[in-house]
Amino acid sequence: MRIQFLRNATLLIEWNNKRILVDPMLGAKDSLDTVPNAANTIRNPMTELPMDESALKSLLASLDAILVTHRHRDHWDVTAQAILPKGLPVFCQPEDKVAIIEQGFTYVIPVKQSVNWEHLDITRTGGQHGTGEIGKMMAPVSGFILKDGQRTLYIAGDTIWCEEVAVAMDTFRPDYVVVNAGAAQFLQGDPITMTTADVITTIQHPAQSKVVAVHMGAINHCFLSREALREAVAAAGHTAIIPEQGEWINA
Template sequence: MKKVILAVALTLSAAISFGQSNSGTKPILQLVRNATLIIEYGGKKILVDPMLSPKGAIESWAGIQKNPTVDLKLPINEIVKNVDLVLVTHTHDDHFDKAASQILDKSIELLHQPADKEFFEKEGFNNAAVLEDNTLWNDISIHRVEGQHGSGEVLKMMGKTSGFVLKAKNQPTVYIVGDAIWTEDIKKNIKKFDPDYIVVNSGGARIQGYENTAIIMDEAQTMALIGESGKAKVIAVHMDALDHCRTTRSSLSKEAVEFNICKDKLIIPQDGEVIALSL
């Protein structure tokens, strides 16, 4: 009888120990503000597109008010503490600003698109690397995919932008679309990578003088993406933080209701909100 009790006790102890040792590896995504994300993935902390400026520190892009239009809800030291990797989709100020360049340690590991190589060299980041296609980093497969930041003449002005796909054993596949309008290429990426989560920049941004041309997805394009998203849950960000973004959380929510999109399918987080990611 004592042996049975001892065996049960050891089993319970091992189960408790296993739970404790894995408690920190459960993946989460936290929206900091706009497109800035903290992703805990595969036991690593990944910071995406850091815009760390205080409210009103950057010029207006729509002639309405200076950007960002809201303050950070998290302390900066909490955002950058123990970051293992920074992913940058492109270097517009709302994705990598002067504050981020000044605050982040210049030796931090950073992955970026080929078009931004010279930028990070000038900024003095000595551990920044170009991601051409894909890489295996700490057992996490990171794929870079192209994005189309507008159309026509506006696309030429906006330049190159990228997205990233994260894949790892026992982790959900996460597709970070980046600044992009809805295109067939994004549809192909969804089919290729079969993500569990798609993070989409849904602010419907437009620049002065080209108000009829969206440079990122708006309500209608986000609905189109959801229609082709397969099993993935869609996390919509890049709203209510910049003066040139016309799509708001409220307008996107209303559009989702009209399209009968359930709340489990489309997640619209508030600044600072944490989302648990599951397979």
């Protein structure tokens, strides 16, 4: 298994000769409006993908499946909806099935609990995309466990550290957990994705999973940078994988 971090929460997973694209945000830099009610008005994404148009076309042609944790536009943008092959399997939370079918995709697989695909078990987990009323408005969101009997990968999705994440780690003891950091925040309320403290709590969890932190540097309401997170994790005496765009992680 290996994982390429592309941008924000977009990952390419290569596993047992299959290629799965996770949370595709494929539009050009500045192609999306700013996230409103944030402390700046920068357009999104704030960076380009780490590949040119030809390489992106080759990537799309090589895919075997798509995994969408939820349909917020920084995880499933209009460009992805337009250019992804419509016949690929799309794994999603049940609440998103109808909308994805209406966008033209013909092989949509809602994961209520768990499904098996190409000798890979895919199990949906819960999460909290913020606290209080904001968390309720941002719901529903999901994480996903992928395992093949030898290795287990946990894609936590857009969630803060919460009971649902702890239960998933206790239950599945993943080898790797990908967390969406960035400490995304509106002008009101608490952060809606993992903060530095949340990432460190994940690292310290007894499951002893290797933590991969993404979801930084691409969206205007994410204020925690990769550099600041690296420094904080090191200062706490821990290690985490905090990849740059385009970087491969060999698991």
